[in-house]
């Protein structure tokens with residue numbers, strides 16, 4: 351912890367003792383993710399932004415989003431996403447984004463981990479949604495923290511192995527880590543939040559940033575941070591996409607009603623950097639470019655990984671500013687740009703269009 355950084359653990363303890371759990375004791379809550387992203391961008395040497403490419407991409411993205419009338423409504427339109435707008439859907443979204451990480455495989459399309467559901471094989475993020483929906487259809491209460499808390503370690507391993515049983519010989523990546531995440535989160539929800547994530551939402555008092563802070567302060571498996579050039583870099587990818595999925599699913603109402611939703615940044619995963627690179631926004635140094643094209647792994651916490659993630663967040667922020675500058679009345683935020691880019695690259699992948707592979711880091715963070 352460097353001198354200029356407040357001790358978040360101590361601050362969290364103080365806030366908890368004052369009953370200000372996760373809600374900033376003074377002034378509006380901030381996640382400090384964008385500040386981290388700008389710092390990474392200003393100190394990156396292997397990843398750079400191409401300003402002409404970024405401006406051109408902003409124009410293209412806006413045009414396509416406008417033509418498609420892209421909004422948070424697309425979230426519910428996805429075949430596998432939950433349709434009911436109630437507490438059970440909050441619990442579903444919590445377990446979804448608790449486990450929303452690391453689906454990439456080095457196996458080919460036929461051999462890679464896949465979930466069979468509704469007569470189709472689902473891979474990647476959609477394999478997770480399919481597995482959870484299939485579990486609910488089979489009456490396994492996979493979204494219930496009380497159920498997780500009642501399971502011993504071995505029972506939980508058996509349950510999740512069954513929930514994530516693959517249609518191929520390859521199992522879901524990081525299964526043991528996923529079991530640990532469920533057990534840890536279940537314990538925290540039961541001990542501190544009356545066994546339901548809706549208590550966290552209530553304590554955030556309508557602030558998306560406060561809810562992100564409550565999540566990362568109380569659930570270590572969401573605390574997506576790294577050290578880079580002497581500073582703590584905050585990405586908070588799953589905490590932010592959890593808040594964004596609530597906002598999109600509930601269309602800004604009820605459990606998705608946040609007055610500061612535009613403080614949420616792009617979600618630093620492995621897909622959006624790939625898309626930004628193929629759009630000519632993100633440029634890699636020759637050694638990094640070669641490494642990624644060779645499909646070689648990059649360790650979690652490696653400088654290259656932090657530069658890829660931080661510069662991607664900053665790039666989407668510049669795209670957002672460019673769009674809002676030319677279309678002041680447009681309701682576009684980093685979430686919708688991000689969702690649009692993810693859906694677009696998945697559609698391109700389905701059509702066999704991929705310029706350069708995505709980077710390969712195995713971690714629970716994204």
Ligand SMILES: Nc1nc2c(c(CN[C@H]3C=C[C@H](O)[C@@H]3O)cn2[C@@H]2O[C@H](COP(=O)(O)O)[C@@H](O)[C@H]2O)c(=O)[nH]1
Nearest residue numbers: 450451452453454474475617619620621622689692716
């Ligand atoms: N930045 C960003 N990352 C996203 C998503 C989503 C899905 N969001 C849905 C909800 C609304 C949107 O409209 C999407 O339909 C998954 N991921 C991440 O990607 C990786 C999975 O990739 P692949 O293995 O190819 O499926 C993995 O790290 C996963 O966490 C997103 O939206 N943004």
